[in-house]
Amino acid sequence: MGLRTNAPTPTLVLDLPRGRINTGAAHSERLVALPAAWVGELLECLPDGLDAFADRLVGPIVADAAEALDDVPGSLPEDVAWALSLAFARRGFGLVSFERWGDAMLFIWRSPPATGPGFREFAARLSSRVVAELLGLRVRGAVLNGDGATLRVLLASPETCQEVRSLTVEGVSPEAILEMLTTGDAT
Numbered sequence: 001m002g003l004r005t006n007a008p009t010p011t012l013v014l015d016l017p018r019g020r021i022n023t024g025a026a027h028s029e030r031l032v033a034l035p036a037a038w039v040g041e042l043l044e045c046l047p048d049g050l051d052a053f054a055d056r057l058v059g060p061i062v063a064d065a066a067e068a069l070d071d072v073p074g075s076l077p078e079d080v081a082w083a084l085s086l087a088f089a090r091r092g093f094g095l096v097s098f099e100r101w102g103d104a105m106l107f108i109w110r111s112p113p114a115t116g117p118g119f120r121e122f123a124a125r126l127s128s129r130v131v132a133e134l135l136g137l138r139v140r141g142a143v144l145n146g147d148g149a150t151l152r153v154l155l156a157s158p159e160t161c162q163e164v165r166s167l168t169v170e171g172v173s174p175e176a177i178l179e180m181l182t183t184g185d186a187t
Contacts, residue, residue, distance in 0.1 A: 036092070040114025043122050050118060054125040061087045061126075062133045072134060084130065096127070099152075102182030107131065107141065107153040115146050124161075127153045144174040156181075 013022045021033055043050060064087035069075045075083075077098060085095045094111035107127040112119065120143040128141030141153045142161035152174065154164055160181070167177050 033092075036113035040116045040119045043114065044116060044118040046118075050122045051125055054122050054129060057091075057126055058129045058133055061091070061130050064090060065130075065134055073136075080135070084134070087130075101178045104178055104181045105139075105155045106144070107155050109146075109151040109153065111149060112146075112151050115148055115151060120146065120151065123151050124153050128155055128161075131155055142168070144168070144177060154181075 013020075015022070043053070046053065061084070065080070065083040066072055068083040068086055069079060072080070081097045085097065088094060088096050088109075093113060094109055096110070097108045099106040099108055109123060109127065112123060124141035124143050128139050131137060132139050138157070139155045140158045140161040141155055142164040144152045144154050144164070146152060154161065154177075156164070164177055164181075167180075168174075
């Protein structure tokens with residue numbers, strides 16, 4: 001119902017003799033390929049620029065996701081997750097999905113280009129801004145946990161995310177935080 005079945009599939013064009021990568025889409029610009037580890041290192045070097053960089057990515061990611069959906073407000077959550085995952089994957093950012101824990105919504109980011117502290121803040125900002133913009137919601141993000149392969153970002157109100165960050169600093173486990181959220185013990 002919510003997926004656009006006739007959406008064009010971009011073709012990746014590698015022009016290695018000229019050092020160019022292009023998605024083949026009409027509106028795309030030339031791409032530069034960097035090792036994924038460099039993304040995390042670059043973000044660690046630009047702590048004051050994390051929010052600005054995340055904010056610049058929101059528009060193009062939301063546009064790509066919306067283009068893949070017939071009717072964003074009428075789309076099923078699975079279709080929205082698929083469209084967002086497609087938009088993230090087109091940028092080499094990995095795949096995304098959603099998980100529900102009671103009333104808590106988690107943005108699951110598989111195979112992110114990095115997982116260090118700077119990237120975690122970037123991930124929280126980018127994931128929450130993309131979901132907020134695409135779906136017209138007032139949400140923020142707080143990374144609950146992650147390993148080298150996956151980040152789990154809580155999408156919630158700004159107040160709840162601040163409380164979750166405080167609990168994380170205090171050493172409360174992600175599972176305990178989710179339990180608090182689903183039983184109503186947190187903000």
